Amino acid sequence: MNSSSALINALFIFVLAGFIGFEVIRRVSPLLHTPLMSLTNALDAIAVVGAIVLVGEHKSTLSTVFGFIAVVAATSNIVGGFFITDRMLKMFKSSRPAAKPAAPSVEK
Amino acid sequence: MTAEIMTAEPGAIQILIELLYLIASVLFILSLKWMSSPTTARHGIWAGEIGMVLAIGGTLLRQGMDYRLIATGLVLGTIIGIPLGNVAMTAVPQRTALSHAFGALCVTLVGSAEFYLRTPEISPFMMSVLSLEVILGALTVTGSLMAAGKLQEILPQRPLTYKGQNLVNFLLLACALAIAITLVLHPGERSLFPIMILIALSFGVLLIIPIGGADMPTVISLLNGYAGLSAAAMGFVLNSKLLIIAGALDGSSGLILSIIMSKAMNRSFTNVLFGAFGQVQTSHGAGEEAKPVRSATPEEAAAILSGANRVIVVPGYGMAVAQAQHKVRELYDALTKRGVDVRFAIHPVAGRMPGHMNVLLAEANIPYDRLIEMEEINGDFPQTDVALVIGANDVTNPAARTDTTSPIYGMPILDVDKAHTVMVIKRSMNPGFAGIDNPLYYLDNNLMLFGDAKAFVGNIVRELGGGHG
Numbered sequence: 001m002n003s004s005s006a007l008i009n010a011l012f013i014f015v016l017a018g019f020i021g022f023e024v025i026r027r028v029s030p031l032l033h034t035p036l037m038s039l040t041n042a043l044d045a046i047a048v049v050g051a052i053v054l055v056g057e058h059k060s061t062l063s064t065v066f067g068f069i070a071v072v073a074a075t076s077n078i079v080g081g082f083f084i085t086d087r088m089l090k091m092f093k094s095s096r097p098a099a100k101p102a103a104p105s106v107e108k
Numbered sequence: 109m110t111a112e113i114m115t116a117e118p119g120a121i122q123i124l125i126e127l128l129y130l131i132a133s134v135l136f137i138l139s140l141k142w143m144s145s146p147t148t149a150r151h152g153i154w155a156g157e158i159g160m161v162l163a164i165g166g167t168l169l170r171q172g173m174d175y176r177l178i179a180t181g182l183v184l185g186t187i188i189g190i191p192l193g194n195v196a197m198t199a200v201p202q203r204t205a206l207s208h209a210f211g212a213l214c215v216t217l218v219g220s221a222e223f224y225l226r227t228p229e230i231s232p233f234m235m236s237v238l239s240l241e242v243i244l245g246a247l248t249v250t251g252s253l254m255a256a257g258k259l260q261e262i263l264p265q266r267p268l269t270y271k272g273q274n275l276v277n278f279l280l281l282a283c284a285l286a287i288a289i290t291l292v293l294h295p296g297e298r299s300l301f302p303i304m305i306l307i308a309l310s311f312g313v314l315l316i317i318p319i320g321g322a323d324m325p326t327v328i329s330l331l332n333g334y335a336g337l338s339a340a341a342m343g344f345v346l347n348s349k350l351l352i353i354a355g356a357l358d359g360s361s362g363l364i365l366s367i368i369m370s371k372a373m374n375r376s377f378t379n380v381l382f383g384a385f386g387q388v389q390t391s392h393g394a395g396e397e398a399k400p401v402r403s404a405t406p407e408e409a410a411a412i413l414s415g416a417n418r419v420i421v422v423p424g425y426g427m428a429v430a431q432a433q434h435k436v437r438e439l440y441d442a443l444t445k446r447g448v449d450v451r452f453a454i455h456p457v458a459g460r461m462p463g464h465m466n467v468l469l470a471e472a473n474i475p476y477d478r479l480i481e482m483e484e485i486n487g488d489f490p491q492t493d494v495a496l497v498i499g500a501n502d503v504t505n506p507a508a509r510t511d512t513t514s515p516i517y518g519m520p521i522l523d524v525d526k527a528h529t530v531m532v533i534k535r536s537m538n539p540g541f542a543g544i545d546n547p548l549y550y551l552d553n554n555l556m557l558f559g560d561a562k563a564f565v566g567n568i569v570r571e572l573g574g575g576h577g
Contacts, residue, residue, distance in 0.1 A: 007233060010344050010352055017353040020137055021360030027144045030456065030481050033365060033463030034200060036143050037332055041207045043136050043156055044358035047339050049167040050218045050346050055181060056173030063221035068181050070214040070221075075185020076192060077207050077214075078160055083193025084203065086153050088467050091197075092146040095475035 035088040042081025048074035121169055128166030129350040135159030136354055140361070146476055163350060197471045198428050201328060201460040202259035208331045209252035215338045216245035220305065222345055228296040234345060235295050239288035241341035243308045248334040250312030255327055258319070259460055267320035280311045321425070322502065324460045326369040333362025365462050372456035372482075374508075374519035401537070401549050403556040406564060409531055410571030412555075413443060416493035416529075419450045420485065422522055423465050424458050426499020426534075430561035436498065437472040439565050442572040451478050453485045453495075453522050455503040486523050495527035499561050501534075505546045515544055530554045533561050 028036050051074055054067030135155045142152035168178070195203045219242040226234070257263035287304040291297060319327050340355025342348075370376070404412075413419060421440075427433060443450050452474065458465045466479050489495060497504055500522075507514040508521045524530050525548055532549060534556060548554055557564055 006347055007344075010347065010349070013349050014340055014344070014352050014356050017356035018360050021140070021357040022364065024137065024140045024144075025357075025361045025364050028140070029143075029145060030368075030454070030463060031146060031466045031476055031479060032143055032149055033368075034204075034461060034467045035149065035463070036140075036361060037204055037328070037365065037462065038200070038207070039139065039143065039152065039156060040332065040336070040358040040361045041204065041211060042160070043139065043354050044211050044336055044339050045214070046132070046136075046160065046163055046354045047211065047214050047218065047342055047351060049163055050342060050348065050351065051181075051214055052164070052167050052173075052178055053170065053346075054218060054221050055177050056168075056170065056175070058174050058177075059225055060221075063225055064177070066217040066221040068177060070217040071178065071181030072185040072188065073210040073217075074214040075182050076189035077210050079186045079189025080192030080203070081189075081207060082153060082157055082160075083190065084195070084200070086150070087193070088197070088200075088470070089146070089149045089153065091467070091470040091473075092149070092476045093470070093473065094146075095477050 031092070032089075035085045038081050038085045038088070042078050042085065045074040045077035045081065048078065121171070125166040125169055126349075128162045129348075132159035132163040132166075133350050133353045135162070136357060140357060197467055198431065199260075200467060201324065201464060202256045204461060205252045205256035205259060205328055205331065208328070208335045209249050209256065211335045212245045212248035212252065212338060215335070215342050216242050216249060216305070219245060219338075219342060219345065220301070223301055224298070227298055230295045232292050235292045236288070237341050237344040239291060239304070241338050241345055242305060243284050243288065244334050244338035244341065246305050246308035247312035247315065248331055248338060250309045251316050251327075251334075252312075252331050254313055254316035255319070255324065255331065258316070258321070259324060265321045267323075268317045273314075273318060277311065277314050280307055280314065284308050284311065321460065322457070323373075325457045325462050325464070326366055326373065326375070328461045329362050329365035329369050331362070333359050333366055336360070336362050369457055369462060372520060374516070399550045401556050402554065403558055404531065406557075406567035407571050409555070409557055409564075410568045412529060412531070413439075413448070413494055413496070413568065414446055414572060416448055418488075418492045419443060419448055419494045419496060420489065420492050420524075420527065421450065421452045422495060422497045422500050422504060422524055423452060423454070423469065424498065424500025424503065425460060425464075426501075427561055428459060428464070428468055428499070430499060432498060432562035432565055433468045433472040435562050435565040435569060436469070437474055438569045439572075440474055440478075442569050446572070451480050451485065451488075453482065453524075454479055455482050455500070455522055458500060458503055482520060482522055489523045489526040492527040493529065495524040495530045497524055497530065497532040498565065499533065501546055502544060504532075504548055505544065506551075507544070507547050511547075524548065525551055525553070528553065531557055533557045533559065533564050535560065 048071060051067045051070035054063050055071055058064050136159050139152040139156035142148040192203060219238055223238055258265050284304050284307040287300050291300055336355050336358030340352050340359055343351030343355050440450050452469060454465050469479055470476055502516055504522050504524045505516060506525045508516045508519040511517060530553055532554065549556060
């Protein structure tokens with residue numbers, strides 16, 4: 001698993017994803033920089049998958065406790081991050097008359 | 109279909125999980141791509157949410173998991189996350205800093221757990237990446253908590269500097285790196301690991317101590333970048349492509365925003381990277397005292413505004429502090445009704461985080477196509493009748509263009525002084541956060557409107573006859 005080819009693969013992915021990130025995020029309107037940050041924050045909390053595995057596999061008390069706190073911290077970022085990004089984006093309206101009033105969101 | 113997968117060879121579930129991770133990665137990239145415009149941005153959230161659900165669902169497919177504890181953690185996290193998603197828009201900067209801390213906490217804890225599970229049989233490369241993960245993670249945890257504390261005004265906002273500060277920080281970081289190298293060479297020395305974490309935690313605190321409020325947009329972006337990079341390092345440790353991709357996306361987002369912010373404050377990127385903040389705070393002499401300024405009453409201001417054809421409003425953090433954005437919206441309505449063209453000029457570092465002003469004005473229902481970036485609107489000031497500055501100071505200081513001795517010389521500013529009339533709402537003649545005198549206030553075309561931003565704008569609106577009390 002930790003062979004050097006796995007490492008090279010990981011490096012390829014990191015560098016290419018970094019390029020995609022730069023190209024995509026360069027195009028984000030400065031209007032939306034605050035919601036961009038809360039969205040990337042929520043996406044970054046995908047680290048929760050690593051924490052879930054730690055908790056689920058229950059290999060040692062320490063790893064389970066650390067994993068559990070990590071699951072809580074990351075989940076709060078996922079929920080809070082998506083929720084506030086959605087609230088912010090709903091507020092951005094054009095001066096052209098709005099088609100319909102935004103319905104109150106109950107998701108998540 | 110699911111039954112088939114369950115009965116297939118053990119590798120099949122693994123392949124399914126990896127495919128779900130691949131779809132999640134694509135959705136994450138699309139999610140950021142759709143943030144390019146306010147019209148598609150909400151699709152971006154849905155893409156991100158679906159990707160997240162697929163990734164977590166895929167992870168739960170792994171066999172032999174203790175689901176009860178996982179579910180407890182997910183529920184507890186949701187309970188904490190809902191109020192964090194529900195804060196007031198003015199509190200978004202501190203909420204963002206807090207969530208950087210949570211994200212980094214997750215990464216640091218997972219990294220630490222992996223260290224104790226894997227050592228001493230760990231390859232030198234894996235140990236290097238793991239060290240990088242926990243050092244970056246730990247310093248982001250305390251650094252972000254400090255930033256959140258300053259933004260929430262639990263901690264003093266004033267930058268704290270002392271002699272040899274950079275040397276102390278540098279030595280601390282060097283110690284942490286030395287321990288990391290020792291651990292790479294001798295992974296059996298487990299007792300060194302907590303020391304390395306403690307050093308990284310204290311480094312995070314010391315890094316933010318010299319930061320003042322005006323530097324917060326850069327710092328929050330930088331912490332965002334650190335959180336992303338530490339998550340990517342965690343992806344290397346866990347051999348998770350999804351995590352590497354998400355971390356790289358978040359890291360590049362944070363770094364791009366830091367670059368934009370540091371450019372907008374005329375700092376070099378390396379200057380920001382190494383946390384050499386606070387140096388701009390050195391005040392620029394006492395200056396000559398009691399230079400004459402002209403001031404105006406709300407009635408006079410209303411008369412000038414209603415006689416104008418083109419008005420540009422320049423909002424700053426002071427508007428957010430005074431909670432004046434809703435009164436500003438009333439002013440916008442009253443002037444627009446009279447046929448005045450009103451636009452808003454947004455400096456990249458106005459407020460306490462990137463894009464802060466846009467969110468506050470959007471919350472007050474000001475259409476986003478009226479919010480114009482600095483580069484786009486700067487050429488329009490000479491044809492503008494009135495530039496109304498509300499709670500902004502340094503980003504309008506013409507000394508940045510002309511005075512080579514000024515600490516902010518070279519910083520791109522909004523050229524409000526080129527408008528026919530400038531009106532500045534300000535509590536008093538006290539200098540701004542950076543403690544720099546603003547020659548704008550002594551210009552012939554400048555009028556000071558002394559008072560609280562919310563009350564003063566409210567009074568102007570009442571004079572214009574468009575107020576709601």
